[in-house]
Amino acid sequence: xxxITNFLHMGxxxxxxxxxxxxxxxxxxxxxMSPLREKRQLEKRIRRVIENEKK
Amino acid sequence: MFQAFFIILQRDxxxxxxxxxxxxxxxxxxxxxxxxxxxxxxxxxxxxxxIAPGVIWIAALLSALLSLDRIFRTDxxxxxxxxxxxxxxxxSLLILAKIIAHWMITGLPVVLVGPLLAxxxxxxxxxxxxxxxxxxxxxxxxxxxxxVGVALTVGLRRGGVILSLxxxxxxxxxxxxxxxxxxxAAAGFPTVAPVAMLSALLLLALSLTPWAAxxxxxxxxx
Amino acid sequence: MIMKFIYKLGSPPYFYxxxxxLLPWFSWACIILFATGLYGGLVLAPADYQQGxxxxxxxxxxxxxxxSMFVYMVMAFSGAMALIWRIKIAEIMLINSxxxxxxxxxxxxxxxSIWGKPMWGTWWVWDARLTSELLLLFLYLGVIxxxxxxxxxxKAARAVAILALVGVVNIPIIHYSVxxxxxxxxxxxxxxxxxxxxxxxxxVPLILMAFAFKFFYGIVVLxxxxxxxxxxxxxxQWVANLFAEKDVTEDAK
Numbered sequence: 001x002x003x004i005t006n007f008l009h010m011g012x013x014x015x016x017x018x019x020x021x022x023x024x025x026x027x028x029x030x031x032x033m034s035p036l037r038e039k040r041q042l043e044k045r046i047r048r049v050i051e052n053e054k055k
Numbered sequence: 056m057f058q059a060f061f062i063i064l065q066r067d068x069x070x071x072x073x074x075x076x077x078x079x080x081x082x083x084x085x086x087x088x089x090x091x092x093x094x095x096x097x098x099x100x101x102x103x104x105x106i107a108p109g110v111i112w113i114a115a116l117l118s119a120l121l122s123l124d125r126i127f128r129t130d131x132x133x134x135x136x137x138x139x140x141x142x143x144x145x146x147s148l149l150i151l152a153k154i155i156a157h158w159m160i161t162g163l164p165v166v167l168v169g170p171l172l173a174x175x176x177x178x179x180x181x182x183x184x185x186x187x188x189x190x191x192x193x194x195x196x197x198x199x200x201x202x203v204g205v206a207l208t209v210g211l212r213r214g215g216v217i218l219s220l221x222x223x224x225x226x227x228x229x230x231x232x233x234x235x236x237x238x239x240a241a242a243g244f245p246t247v248a249p250v251a252m253l254s255a256l257l258l259l260a261l262s263l264t265p266w267a268a269x270x271x272x273x274x275x276x277x
Numbered sequence: 278m279i280m281k282f283i284y285k286l287g288s289p290p291y292f293y294x295x296x297x298x299l300l301p302w303f304s305w306a307c308i309i310l311f312a313t314g315l316y317g318g319l320v321l322a323p324a325d326y327q328q329g330x331x332x333x334x335x336x337x338x339x340x341x342x343x344x345s346m347f348v349y350m351v352m353a354f355s356g357a358m359a360l361i362w363r364i365k366i367a368e369i370m371l372i373n374s375x376x377x378x379x380x381x382x383x384x385x386x387x388x389x390s391i392w393g394k395p396m397w398g399t400w401w402v403w404d405a406r407l408t409s410e411l412l413l414l415f416l417y418l419g420v421i422x423x424x425x426x427x428x429x430x431x432k433a434a435r436a437v438a439i440l441a442l443v444g445v446v447n448i449p450i451i452h453y454s455v456x457x458x459x460x461x462x463x464x465x466x467x468x469x470x471x472x473x474x475x476x477x478x479x480x481v482p483l484i485l486m487a488f489a490f491k492f493f494y495g496i497v498v499l500x501x502x503x504x505x506x507x508x509x510x511x512x513x514q515w516v517a518n519l520f521a522e523k524d525v526t527e528d529a530k
Contacts, residue, residue: 007320011330016395020334020388024341027380028493035500042504043520049511050520203443207436211426220422221440224415225447228454235458256450267443270360274435 059144060152067156070129081122082164088114089172104177108237109230111173111186112193115165116226119197120219122161126153126202127209127272137276146272147265150206154198154265162194182241185250189233192253199260200225206271229256287364289506290515296499303495310489317482325479334392336482340490342385342406345413346448348378348494352420353445356438365509366502368434371441372424373501377494379417385410405459409452416444430509 010017071078092110093103103110130136139149169190170183178186204222208214236249285291318336325332352374358367389407390400401407420437427433510516 010333011324013329013331013395016331016391017333020337020391023387024337024384027384031377031380031493031497032500035497035504038504039500042508046507046511046516047520050517053512053517203439207423207440208426214426217419217422217426220415221419224412224419224451225443227412228447228450231454231458235461252454263446267439271436271439274432274439277432 059142060148063139063149063152064156067153068159071156071160077125078160078164081118081161082168084121085114085118085165086168086172088117089176093176100177104179104182104241105238107173107176107178108182108186108234108241110176111169112189112230112234112237115169115190115194116197116223116230118165119161119194119201119226120222122157123198123201123205123218123222124215125160126157126198126205128205131209131276136272140273140276146269150202150265150268150272151261154195154202154261157202158195158198162190162198165194166190178237179241181243182237185240185246186237188250189236189253192250192257193229193233196229196253196257196260197226199257199264200229202268203264203271206268206275208275209272210275229253232256287362287366289365289510289513290519292366293503293506293515293519296503300496300499303492303499307489307492307496310485310492314482314485314489317478317485322479322482323476328396331392331395332479334388335479336486338385338388338392339483340487341381341388342410343487344490344494345378345382345385345410345417347491348374348381349413349416349441349445349448352378352441356441359434359438360442366506368431368438369502369505369509370498371438372420372434373505374494374498375417375420375424375437376501377497379414379421381490381494382410382414382417386414403459405452405456408459409455412451412455413448416448420444 008014008018089110092106096102096106127136130139140146142149166187170187173183173186201222204218204225205214207221208218211217232249232252236246236253239249240246286295314336319333322333324330352371355367355371355374358364359371386407389410393402393407394400420440423440424433424437427436507516507519
């Protein structure tokens with residue numbers, strides 16, 4: 001328990017260290033989610049294009 | 056081939072002189088920006104003389120930025136740009152001519168007026184001397200680098216805003232070496248290093264930018 | 278052999294298939310590297326003598342800064358390929374690297390700034406590295422802005438390729454000039470981690486994180502590139518086949 005609180009406390013620098021890691025995590029998640037989300041919408045649009053091409 | 060170079064140079068200069076009213080604008084803007092600084096920062100000479108090199112150079116950058124449009128826009132609009140592109144002459148040579156013409160029209164006045172303004176900012180004689188040299192060597196670089204930015208954005212509707220974003224980061228080394236040189240001179244230190252760097256940048260710019268601008272123009276106009 | 282591979286890479290269906298196979302490997306590599314790097318950096322590495330635990334920001338700041346430069350190099354290289362040989366894949370790599378490159382640059386700046394507060398007492402210091410990074414961010418934003426402003430996709434790619442190449446010539450010049458400028462105003466800005474005698478327990482996680490970031494870039498750029506490629510090639514036969522196959526596997530489930 002002590003070890004975990006010490007870890008989170010980061011020798012008093014907690015806000016600095018964790019905000020750095022936190023903001024990185026936010027941007028990394030966005031960087032992955034954004035193309036994945038786009039892919040889903042893209043698939044619908046491409047299917048529509050393929051259907052139109054068949055006609 | 057060199058004939059084409061001089062023809063274009065002469066053409067651009069003649070066109071500029073015909074629209075004499077427009078010639079004053081970049082210089083007036085330059086003076087205005089410099090004047091704003093004492094008004095904004097305070098009239099204390101000790102502060103002003105310290106920031107004078109940077110202020111003059113930043114004003115020179117902004118005035119160059121404002122005047123860049125003229126390099127290619129009118130030619131694009133009246134079709135002469137396309138004529139130049141399909142002509143047998145190497146486009147980069149023609150662009151070099153346009154860069155030099157642009158500098159003579161917009162940069163040279165700044166070179167002449169800048170040192171005068173520096174007096175009003177309390178810059179010492181040594182500083183003013185070096186300021187003149189840096190402006191002389193540096194302002195052509197601004198025209199050269201700027202030409203690439205204009206070549207990339209000339210076809211765009213709101214190209215002016217993007218132009219600033221593209222060109223200003225590229226101007227930073229010029230600003231740094233020039234203002235540091237002047238500051239050093241004013242403080243009595245040697246200026247060989249930064250002035251040498253500026254000269255090197257000038258040579259680099261004049262040799263590379265026409266090629267890059269020509270490549271960009273071919274893309275913009277197609 | 279290598280030339281053949283590079284030549285094959287230029288083919289959209291080959292690139293798409295290759296990237297499909299690479300992504301799972303990249304993902305696992307990335308996860309393992311992040312896990313070991315973070316554990317090593319946050320838990321195992323001892324606190325710094327002078328900076329205490331705040332130095333641990335280095336495990337984000339330095340890899341992000343390295344990647345910001347690396348990605349720009351990739352962009353410039355792709356730009357050259359795009360301009361000289363008009364390779365579509367090169368155009369796609371170029372433009373889809375810009376956003377993540379900007380993110381890395383931004384993270385380097387923000388973490389550098391946050392680290393600066395306990396280290397130097399202020400949120401921003403005009404030292405050589407941060408200032409150069411800031412200008413690099415503007416170069417990235419310029420690429421993104423220019424690409425967005427040009428309607429024709431292929432024209433836009435060529436314009437951005439030129440810009441990236443002009444930028445790549447300028448980056449060393451900017452770096453050098455900013456470094457020269459900042460040494461004239463020497464302040465307490467010497468980063469202690471420049472010295473080669475860095476504790477190995479601090480150093481190894483840094484390398485692990487650097488590789489983790491590299492794989493992360495690979496994943497993001499491939500994800501985006503695949504989307505871009507599918508859309509550009511939406512009318513082609515191989516895409517139609519791809520979607521037909523997908524429907525078959527969907528129906529089979």
